[in-house]
Amino acid sequence: xxxxxxxxxxxxxxxxxxxxxxxxxxxxxxxxxxxxxxxxxxxxxxxxxxxxxxxxxxxxxxxxxxxxxxxxxxxxxxxxxxxxxxxxxxxxxxxxxxxxxxxxxxxxxxxxxxxxxxxxxxxxxxxxxxxxxxxxxxxxxxxxxxxxxxxxxxxxxxxxxxxxxxxxxxxxxxxxxxxxxxxxxxxxxxxxxxxxxxxxxxxxxxxxxxxxxxxxxxxxxxxxxxxxxxxxxxxxxxxxxxxxxxxxxxxxxxxxxxxxxxxxxxxxxxxxxxxxxxxxxxxxxxxxxxxx
Numbered sequence: 001x002x003x004x005x006x007x008x009x010x011x012x013x014x015x016x017x018x019x020x021x022x023x024x025x026x027x028x029x030x031x032x033x034x035x036x037x038x039x040x041x042x043x044x045x046x047x048x049x050x051x052x053x054x055x056x057x058x059x060x061x062x063x064x065x066x067x068x069x070x071x072x073x074x075x076x077x078x079x080x081x082x083x084x085x086x087x088x089x090x091x092x093x094x095x096x097x098x099x100x101x102x103x104x105x106x107x108x109x110x111x112x113x114x115x116x117x118x119x120x121x122x123x124x125x126x127x128x129x130x131x132x133x134x135x136x137x138x139x140x141x142x143x144x145x146x147x148x149x150x151x152x153x154x155x156x157x158x159x160x161x162x163x164x165x166x167x168x169x170x171x172x173x174x175x176x177x178x179x180x181x182x183x184x185x186x187x188x189x190x191x192x193x194x195x196x197x198x199x200x201x202x203x204x205x206x207x208x209x210x211x212x213x214x215x216x217x218x219x220x221x222x223x224x225x226x227x228x229x230x231x232x233x234x235x236x237x238x239x240x241x242x243x244x245x246x247x248x249x250x251x252x253x254x255x256x257x258x259x260x261x262x263x264x265x266x267x268x269x270x271x272x273x274x275x276x277x278x279x280x281x282x283x284x285x286x287x288x289x290x291x292x
Contacts, residue, residue, distance in 0.1 A: 043170040046242075046266035048184045048235040049162035050191070050228065057229035058155040059089065059135035061096075062124065062148045069130060069151060072100035081115035081129040088163055089133045091248045092154045099157075124148065137224045160231045162241050165266065173270070181270040188234035188273035199226065234273035237266040 053059065061080065063069045069078065075097065082089035090112050097107045115123050115132065121142045124132035131151060134142055142148050154163075166187065173180050194202045203222050210219040232238060239262035250257040 044167045045170055045173060046165035046167050046237055047173075047180065047268075047270055048187050049165050049230050049232060049237055049241065050187060050235060051164045052160070052162035052229035052231050053153075053155045053158070054160040054227055054229045054231065055155060056226035057136070058153045059092070059133055060139055060150040060153040061093070062132050062134050062139075062142065063130065063151050064124065065147050065149050067130065067149075072097050072102055073106075075110045075131065075151075076102075076106055077109055078111070078130040079128075080110060080112045080131040080133070081120050081123050082112055082133040083117050083120075084114060085112055086254075088154075091245065092157060094248060094251075095244070096152055096157055121145075121148075137221055140224060158244070160229070162231045162235070162237070163229070165237060173267075177270070181272060184270040185272040188236075188271050191228055191230050191235050192233065192273065192275070194228060195230075233275065234271055236268050236271055239263055242266065 051057075069075060080093055082093075093110065093112060094107060097110060102110075113129060115129065117134075117138055120129075120132040120134055121138060123129050124142075125147070134148075166184075168180055203225055206222050206225065207219045210217050210222070232241070242262040242265055246255070246260050246262060249255045249260075
């Protein structure tokens with residue numbers, strides 16, 4: 001889920017920036033100009049899910065081990081560091097607060113801040129923020145070091161879910177349907193192959209790919225890989241997957257309620273992946289039309 005704009009700041013590394021007031025000001029200016037993220041770019045369509053959250057791949061909202069923060073209400077007046085505003089982490093925070101009974105006025109008193117992910121752990125331990133969103137390698141390293149604990153995780157909040165999609169412009173899809181199908185189906189096959197194979201084998205294959213393409217890349221982080229977190233078979237997209245983000249955007253006032261429907265945002269028509277034993281000629285489930 002894309003944010004409405006990334007904040008950049010020249011403050012020292014680890015210094016939290018942004019906050020609700022700055023974010024709302026930016027959103028207000030965009031609305032006055034008649035701009036939203038979708039209106040400022042060519043028409044696009046989601047074609048396949050490629051990452052998400054599950055028991056092995058998730059983002060956690062971490063506090064210090066001795067922090068007095070134990071509940072959603074304890075977050076009132078506290079700073080929560082995350083990689084960007086208006087996107088996944090802020091949505092999870094808002095949903096968590098709302099599900100635990102906080103009023104909108106109380107939610108507004110919780111301050112999400114932009115903190116570069118590589119600086120989040122340090123900012124938390126130095127008490128610059130009271131909560132830090134950590135995932136993947138950065139989460140594992142912080143937990144291994146000790147002294148932190150999760151307040152909640154996105155997996156605990158919503159269960160297993162796909163959180164992001166690859167998108168293509170509608171023009172590209174019209175002009176290059178075969179290329180789109182080759183790419184999408186290839187990604188789907190890779191997702192399911194990785195889901196079914198031993199973790200060591202998947203890491204070895206990804207490492208081999210990185211080395212073969214000879215881009216002077218560091219393959220070390222791959223050894224921490226655990227899961228892509230994609231919930232649906234073959235990365236297929238569903239209305240259920242997109243609806244929480246639409247509802248959250250509407251509640252924030254970013255879009256008018258009822259103006260955006262999930263079925264108009266994606267298509268599965270280019271995803272030809274079928275599980276082993278399924279006829280390749282069987283119709284694709286949940287195939288949604290692409291806008292012309």
